[in-house]
Structure formats: C-alpha cells, structure tokens
Amino acid sequence: MGAQKKGGGGARVSEDAEEQSHQRLQAILLADSFATKFRPVTLERPKVLLPIVNVPMIDYTLAWLEYAGIEEVFVFCCAHSIQIIEYLEKSEWYSHPNLVVRTIESHKSISAGDALRYMYEQQTETSQIQGDFVLVSGDTVSNMPLADLIQEHRERKKKDEKAIMTMVIKQSKSSSLTHQSRLGTDQLFIAVDPLTKQLLHYEEDKIDHPRGSVCLDKSLLESNPSVLVCNDMQDCYIDICSPEVLSLFEDNFDYQHLRRHFVKGVLVDDIMGYKIFTHEIHSSYAARIDNFRSYDTVSKDIIQRWTFPYVPDINFSGNRPLKLGRQGIYRACDVIQSRSADVGASSVIGYGTKIGDGDKILNSVIGNGCSIGSNVVIEGSYIWNNVTIEDGCEIRNAIVSDGVKIRAGAVLQPGVVLSFNVVVGRDFVVPAYSKVSLLQQPTTEDSDEELEYADSSSRTADHLSGLNLQMESKASELGPDGAGYIWEVCEGAHDEEWKHSVAPIPEDKLAEITQAIDDDDTDDESVVPTSGELKSDADSINTDMNDPNDDYYDFEKEVEGTVLRAVEENIKVDLVTLEINGLRLSYNMESADCAGATFYSMMKLAVDTPHNSASELYKNAASIITKWKELLGFYVKKIDEQIEVIMKFEEMCQESPKELGPLFTQILHLLYDKDVLQEDAILRWAEEKAGADEADKVYLKQCETFIQWLKEASEEEDEDDEDEEEDD
Template identity: 85%
Template sequence: MGAQKKGGARVSEDPVEQGHQRLQAILLADSFTTKFRPVTLERPKVLLPLVNVPMIDYTLAWLEFAGIEEVFVFCCAHSAQIIDYLENSEWSSHPNLSVRTIESQKSISAGDALRYIYEQQAETSQIQGDFVLVSGDTVSNMPLADLIKEHRERKKKDEKAIMTMVIKQSKPSPITHQSRLGTDQLFLAVDPKTKQLLHYEEDKIDHARGSVCLEKSLLQSEPSLLLYSDMQDCYIDICSPEVLSLFEDNFDYQHLRRHFVKGVLVDDIMGYKIFTHEIDSSYAARIDNFRSYDTVSKDIIQRWTFPYVPDINFSGNRPLKLGRQGIYKASDVVQSRSADVGSSTVVGDGTKIGDGSRILNSVIGSGCCIGSNVVIEGSYIWNNVVIEDGCEIRNAIVCDGVKIREGAVLEPGVVLSFNVVVGRGFVVPAYSKASLLQQPTKEDSDEELECVESSSVAADLLAGLNLEMEARESDLGPDGAGYIWEVCEGANDEEWKHSVAPIPMDKVAEIIQAMEDDDDREDESCVPTSGELRSDADSINTDMNDPGDDDYGYFEKEVEGTFLRAVEEGIVVENVILEINGLRLSYNMESADCAGATFYSMMKLAVDTPHNSADELCKNAVSIITKWKRLLGFHVKKTDEQIEVIMKFEEMCQETAKELGTLFAKILHVMYEIDLLQEDAILRWAEEKAGADEADRVYLQQCEAFIQWLKEASEEEDDDEDDEEEEDA
C-alpha cells in the first residue's frame, strides 16, 4: 500500500508492477492563444494573479494535494519568468512534490509541446507511465487517486484505452456554460455503459434548432448513446504513454481537442479509445478568457474551491482574514471609517482606502492606494495601483502599476495592462484594452504564442513576431500614458462573450430567441442535444416507465436554487435570466411557468428571511420584489404571464406560505405600482375568480377595494378617450 496523503490514498497497485512508478503530471504553462492580450505580452498567463495568487499556484497546490509526486512544467512564452518564479518559490524545495521545468521557445501549440516532451523522453525517460495532463490555468479540488486507478484498470482490460477526460455538468442549461465561462457550447456523445467518448463537438451545434448532426454510421453502430449538451470540459486528462507517441506520429495534431481528440475518434485504423469521467461534488474549471477569469475568481471567493480559498495559506502568501458577508482583508489594510467595503470583496496587504469610497464584489491587490469617493464594483485591481479621488471603475481589470487620475471612469469590460496611466476625467470606453505597448498591425493566429520570450519586452517585442508598429500619442488623455487597442475586424460583436462585464440585455434576448426559434424540421441525421438516444423499442419502454408528472415540481426547485444562488453570490440579473430560460428549455416549460416559479422563489425567500410581524414580512417581500424587478419583469411581459404570477401567489397563500395571506392585496398593489402587473391582468384574474366557489374567492374579496378602484380608473380613462374622439370629430 502506498503512503496516505492529503488528497486521499495513493493509487494502490500491484507492488511488483507499480511499486516504483511515481504519480506524474505534465503541466502546460502556455495557453498557446492570444485571448489575454495585451496583458500576456508582458507577463505569462500562469503568473497572472487570481484572487491575488498566481494561477499556477492553484494548479500545483491541487496536484500536490491530490497525490501527484512529480510535475513537469512545460514553459514556452516568457519561459524565463516562469522558471525564475518557480525557482524562488516554495515549489523549488517542496517535500511532497518535485517540480521540474522543460523549456522550448519554438513550440507554437500544445501539440508541439507534447512532441518536444516525447523527444526529450526518448533521451531521459522522464515520463515513466500514465500521467495527468493539465494546463497551468486550472483550478480544481477533485481527488485523482481513484480516477488514475480507474484509468489503469481499464487499460489492463483494453490496451486501446489511452485517455480519460474529466467532464462536469454545467447546470442547468447549455447557455449557462457560455454565460459563466465564455466558452462555446460543448456537445458529447458517450456510450452509457462504458463511458467511452464517441463524439466531441464544439463548433457546429445548431443553436437555433436545438439539435446537432451525427454521422449515420455512429447511430447505426451503437445500440444507445448518451447525449450531453450541458457539459463542461475541464481539460484534465489521465493519459497513457501512447498519447505522447501519437503526437509524434501526427504533426497535424496541434490543439488537444479540435485535432487530437477528434482525430482519435475518427481513426478506425489504430482503434485507440478515449473515455470520460464525470465529476459531481468536486470543483474543476479552466481559465480560458476574461469571463472565465471573473467566474473562477467569484467561485474562489464563494469557497467552491475549498481548500484553495483566500483565507488558507496554500501559496506561501499570508492568508487573509475572512469577515462577514464574504469580505477578506489583510491585517494591515488601512480603511477610512467612511469607506464601505461590501460583500464578496478581497483586499490585499498594505492597501489604503480613502474617505467615502465604495468597493463591492471586487478583488484589490497589495500595495494599492485608493483615494476618496472612489467607486469600484465587480472589478479586479492588481498590485501597486493608484486610483485618485472620484474615479469610477465597474467590471474592469486593472494590472500592476496602473495609475488612474482624478475623476476618470472605466466603463464595463475595460482591461488596462501594466503601468498604463489614465488621464484626469478621461472615460475609457466599454470593452477597451489599453497597454503601454502599441497594438501590432498584424495579429498572429489564435494558435500561436502569447509572446516570444524577451529580456526587454518593450524593446524587443518584435523579435520573432515580424510585426510593424507606428508611433503615436497616448489614447488615454493629455496626461495619460498608453494606447487603446482596436478590436480586430469581425470580433467586435464577440467582445461581450469573453469580457468581465455582465452580458448585455440585448444579447441575453438574442440568445434566448435563438434557442426558441426551433423550426421543428425532422431530419434523421439530427438528434436533440440532451438525454439518451435509444432504439425504438427501448424508447417506448422508457416513455411508459416515465410518468413525467413531477416535471414542474423539479423545474420550480431548480429555479429556486438558481435564484438563491444569485442572491448569495451577487450574480447579475442578465446571467440569472439566462439560467432560468435555460431551465425552461431543458424542462420544456412556458414563459408563464418561469414567471410563476420566479415569483414563488422570491416570496419564499421573503418568508424564510427572519421577521417578527406581518409588517416586517411585507417589507421583506417588497424589498426583494423591488431589487429583483428586472428578473421578474423579463418573464411577465404578457397578460397571461402576469395572471400566472397572481395565481401562484394565491396558491402560496393557501398552501405553503399562509402568513402571506393577509398581505395579498398590499403586495398585489405594490406590484401594480412598480409596473410588474398591469391593470388588464388584474381585472381578468378578478373576472375569472368571480364565478368560483366561496372558498376560492378569499383573496379576491381581500382585493375588492383595489379592484373597484382599477375599474373606476379604467372607466374614467375610457370616458376621456371618448371625449377626445368627439372633440377631434
């Protein structure tokens, strides 16, 4: 038996066969993309701070915790910075984890990196057997021992089983994954018995039709398929040594998924197989763009990534103190008494916050100086940043050494790279990216390096990139310093997908509309993007055994869980709308069902919030309705949807929240006053209730005065219109 360790038992194997095989991992310290430019032109992505800790520390800490003994860190772009960091960190002398670096500045893809490692492997025999393959921007707390054991046992039975991919469900819908992580929707087809991966698709899903095309040969060869459209690829793979040799044999394998995985799946000659492993309770995510950077940061603050949270010392830094409402502060923070640091906020060492400033849902680094009357919301301020009086920063990323002069404004989605200066009163437009480095006139492809290594980035940036630059004045005001990069042609409409800014409401509406526009065309090569595809006989049997009576109950519980998470984590309304509409599509519900379930969730929260009287309960309810008016309002645009809300309110008062009963008329009136319920909906509900039994007219009678007032107001309005028509005549 192996030694016991934090992340669980070592993989237990035959002592003769596996006694000397160390648990190893390959960590790719280059993303081989340009999504974090211009920031990554000066610093490698894996060294960027994630809640004030370099990304790579999260990955290494998790690997050590999970029982990995040796990690090979592959360095390419900015390799000197990464090597220097590792040599001067605790990882250089860690007692439980050996960290070794492999350097190659010529590799321009993950495929090149693995080919280079294979070539080195032939000389040094570094990789001894199965290994974990991850990138240095991965945050996880999942155990690996059982997964590695599962992979090895499968390989003993089937020598063609060379890889196990970790996947995780992105609840509750396909669009939720996009809204949270900014990535493309993923479609998988898996053998339900063996969990073998049969189809992997990121690019060609027909969102408007809610379907995806599969090869007929696949449908004919498999008795049943498990179809996933709500999965997140965690980019955590358990690999056999054959994986490295396949990259060596196939030079067209560049991207790990688009080329390697899809190539293996269609290769009938070699017959290699890839399997999936779905995790449930554990956390795993990769930071692929600025939106996923924002999402994972929030998950860390909300402690979904425990034990890798701000108040745990896992990276050699001093842990922060956790206070109420998820506020983390270093012990030496200097905060004015009139300053307000709100919920879900992290403030690092030596930072000073001036009079009247307000910080909410943000991460502030070390050594920052924040002036008076500054507003910072949903933003990431890195180290040694100076923000002068009266500035406003919302949903932005501000890198080390930036200076934002008095009265300047950063609109949502702004990214300021290192040492940029924003001039007094200057407004940086939404989604702008600014840097002291001028934008290359020719962009390299998304498959190429973040940047070639250079001893002086500013002076030698062009080395290896063959880019032309032209001098010009600062774009950030007369007393500013830096240049605003132009959005590449064709990418302007995509900026919102990958930004730290909330998804715009018009884009929310577009996404929902696209998913609703199902043309219902039948095509034997197209299948729905969820559930299990079976033979006709199996489908009949399944349908007979599935009562389907509780669908609305499950739907309502999911909506309630989504709403409560939004309240607890401060999720923006736009994303909550996406999630609830995704649930609606998943459960095949109507918009009126969303309205009823959302209102139910709001009223249940009001009842569950501590109160000592009916007046306090009423205040709770009105406060919640007012705060989340946009959420409910999105689902009550039609009269039928508004009537559904009133009927749901009746049902609650009668069955689950009877103490709300005395407040029925008051709350109905409030919803009318703030334009959530229209006059026509209330009067139609009243007409329908008028013929009901006495027991069913309790709340109608309570609203009698209000209903009469609405009728009189309606009649007066009709009379006024008639008078105007007569005058016009």
C-alpha cells in the first residue's frame, strides 16, 4: 500500500478529516524478536510467551495497547508461530470486546524488514492497515498513553507530508556509559532539532569513535541552526508510523533491521526527503526486553510498580492476581510456606508453590507449581513454572525454565540460564554464565538476526533439525544423574556475557566503567560534548538557558529512585555509586549535588518508613545512615561537599519543622560520629551562618552546644600540636 492520495478542494479536506476521525486505531505487533539473545530458551518457546513476573510478555504488550485505545492489532508470527496462535486462541484476547486481535503467519520472514514487507504484500479488505499505525514488539512493557501521540503525529503529517514516523524515546535512568547496568543495551547517540524534534542522527554503537565524542555530518550544522545531541536517551522501540513506512520496506530490500537499516537509511536519503520525529516521555514507563539483563531490570520495575496498572496484584488479560504484602512481597493465596522459611523483600511467589524449612528467597520471582526443598537459597533469580529444587541447593542470579529439576546440593552460579526440562545432578556446580539445554548447541553460529525457523507445532528434535541440533534422552554434562548440555561461549563473545546477564556486573568490569566515568570528568576542549545543544555562531547570542533548578529536581528524583531500589534489593554500594555517577553525567551535576541528593534520598526514606515518635524516626535515620554511610562518603570527600549535606538537611528541616526540625542536632552529631562530616565542615557552616538573618539561624542556635564542643575540641587539638612542636 503506497502513500494516501491527495485530494483537492474544501469538500475533500472535510471528507478526509471525517474519515480520519473514524479511522480505527491499529497496531502491528511483531511477535518475533529477530535476535538470538534468549537462546537456548527460544529454541523451544517463542520469546513473547516467556514469563515476566509470571505473565507472558505478549500479555503486557496487548494489555497496554488495549488500555491505550488501540482497537485492532495484527500479531505477526514467524518462529514458533503455532505456539503463539494457539496461546492467543485459548486466551481472552480473541474474544476481547475492545480489541480485535488478528494473527499473520510467515515462516520465511527472518527480520523485521521481511515482516513489514510481507504485511505490505498481504493487504486485503479483511486484513488492512488503513492509515497511521503503532509499530511495537511483543516484548514491550509500557503504560504510556497513545491517543495524544497519534494525534500529534497526524497533525504533523497534515503540515508536512514527509513526516512518516514518530519514535518514542525516554531519558535513561542511567547515563549512556552505565546503560549496561540497567538494560544491557548499546550506547545510543541521537541528534534532534530542539524546536521541531526532528531526528537528525541515530547511532546505536560508538565503537569507531573516541570515548566522549560522536561524529556528525557537517551538513547537519549547516542546514540546522541548532542541533541537540543526546547520549542519555533510551529508545523505547515504540513507533507511530504512516502507511508510507510499509511501502518503503517494499521498495528497499536491504532494509532488514528497524534501526540500523531503516531509520539510518531514511536519515541519509536526500532523494525522497522523508522525515522521522521523536517524542520524549517523562512520567510514563516504556521499555523493551531485549536481553537477559533488561529482563531482570523490567521484572524489578514491575515488582516496584513503575509499570502500574500492569503489576502482579492487578488482574489484567485474565491472569490471576497475587496478593501484595509487606516489604513489597507478592504471594498467591494457596502458597504453602514453612514457618522457618524467609521470603525477603521484592519477591514474588506463584500459585501452587511449596517452600520448605529454612529456605531463603531474596529478590526473586518463583513461578506456579514449584516445589522447593529445605535449606535452599534463592537470590536474585527467576524460577519459572513446575520447577523442582531439592534440599540444600544454592541459586544466585539465574534463570530456571519450566520443568527443570535441580537435585540436592546443586549450585547455580551467577548468570546461569537453564532451558526447559534440564536436570542438574546432585552436588553439581553449574559454572557462571552457563547456558544449558537438552538440545545440543548448533554446529554453525547464526548472525544476530533471528534464524529460529522451527516448525513450532512441536518441540521435538525433528522440527529443529534445520539448525543442526540433536537431542539425547540422557545427556550427562550435568553430572551422572543430570540431563543437559552446557553450551560453549562463542569465540570472541566471552567478555561480553556479563553485559546481557541477570548477574551483577563483575568487579573488574565495574572498575573499567568507573574509570571511564572518571576519565570523562576531565575537561578536553578538543572533544565536543555528547550531550548538549550545538548552535551556529549567529544563534548562540540569544540562547535561553534551561532553569537549572528544574534539572536538579529531576536529578534528585532519579537519585531517590536509585537509592530506594538499592535499599529494597540490597544492591552493592559500588553499583549504586555507578548509577548515581551515570545520572551525574546525564544531568551535568557536580559531586556536591550528588552528596545533597543522596543524603536527601536517605532522609526521605527514613521519614517514609513507619514511625510513631521522634525517637523512632531517629532510629530509622540512624539505621539507614549507618548502613549506607559508605555511599554517602563517596560524595563528601571535600569540605564543600560536606557543607552541601548540612545545607540540604537544614532545608529539609525547614520544610518539615515539626518532624525533622527537633532532630537536627542529633543527626548532625550522628553524621560526625560516623565520619561522614568532619568538624571543619560543621564549623565552617556555623561561621557562614553566623552572618545570616535571625530567621535563618534557627538550626544554628539549636546546635550551639554541639558547635561549642567542637570548637573547644579543635582548640585543644591545636594546643596539643603546639606542645608537641615545642617538645621537638
């Protein structure tokens, strides 16, 4: 289907407007990842049917589309198409009153480009994209509204017929340098026109450029008076498309990947002149599950309710809701749990699951119908359905698929992925980052494009023969009583395993990234910053600067979310520091800003923790400061940074004089005792306050006794030093 015909005359314009107002809101959902990052699991089950917090991924996407007002969805199925179609037929989606779900099947499509070409070729009266549509992957979790965005796209198209696509972007919760710590994706550089939001440059990888720089075509600066360059944006892979997009895929067979080929191709095509625009979301949630690390991140975001209303205790798309208890623990009503078992914060326990004596489950998701023996430790892991774990096992930061059996005493080291029905032998230790399957590893490696064209009517080896796979009933690479093959890491990919894993970033890699951040902190006039607005000399005179207070507020809220997540999940201080450093770079903040925001987040957490008196509030604050003083200490190495903490606390007390005000001296003394604040910083703050108005001396007067004690101690120390010098 090509571009819509142009009409002439006022009557025709009116007809077009009326037709558009009655146009059914449509979406194309790609139910194939066209990537191999979830192997070996996706050799047996399509990615969109894999559970995320015990609900298939595709249900999150469909529920959001229906909620956002989409009326018709074309689900495009490639690999394992029969499994997807059968699932949808048995679900409530086929009979949903507000959403028409149609499936389109193609076994020959091995890329997103192939899929969209096939969609264009198959246009019929009963299966037709009528106008603008939403293009999304079936591994997307979002709660953003779409109606206004679609209308924005249509209004732009009326003014400029070359505006064929609007991409949704969102500022990352971490900087580009630390993006691996959340989503495991490549670094993204984009350039946009700050006024029109037109996309001018898109680059997913920066391998060929020195750190901290990006190459832009000179013509961009010549033809655009202002260019905004960003390296802190996340591509949500949610696109509003005009029908011309489908026809462009039909005309360009080299368009395979949506971003690397299509978007970059449109940007450099001067002949057709088509344009792509961006739409940045702020308060809504949107993320794509691209790899195991983003699987982990999005799961945690769901548990922490960033994705509301798509959370475990809400019944959406026919899924049975769980009950939300204290500490963010979600539990099914029929769970059998031993009294001696400990289920920690931010965990999910599914229906029909049994938890044995002495078990410790922390920051993990347990599926339905699982049986967990005694004295089992499960931390930061995802156990899917009908899994059996015998006594004394230890599982940390791993993914365990349906039907797996882990025999007594076995250990799964961080980063392990067990595919369906694998058996881990007694006392066997599965090495870190291992991928294990009953299917042998393909003898030839595929590209990064999806090549899983199995006939998904069955999961037997016969239907996987096209991938040179074999299956044996008694594979013994997991011990004498085990069953499964440990796949070898592809040559050259071993160093990259940590990027896409649910396991925490290794210490050596963490050190490398931290060093990179330190290197980027040094000024280098020869390198153009990768975030900021580039202007021509003529336009740079009348530049309106953004309100720095707005930036700091956003920065402070991001730090608050990071600290809260760290406390709930008991994340290592090094990793939290990495996240905050990333935010510091994204918002162009100083170390003192990080100190103030971090302390604010800690004190706000203390206030938000239930308490009935000032003494209980002090205990909350003391507990948090004691546990996380190392994090705060990272940003208060200088006197000015310590003074920033005191001023931030003073500001909080002024905003909450009845609750925090009476505790000013006590908490200031605590920070001194814990070596967070030095006496020089406190005394300097007191000296600066001494010249302030009386109204601003409330908290200085409150801690006069403490200040005087510090002064006397400092004088005594000076006298002792003088005596020692005289003795010498």
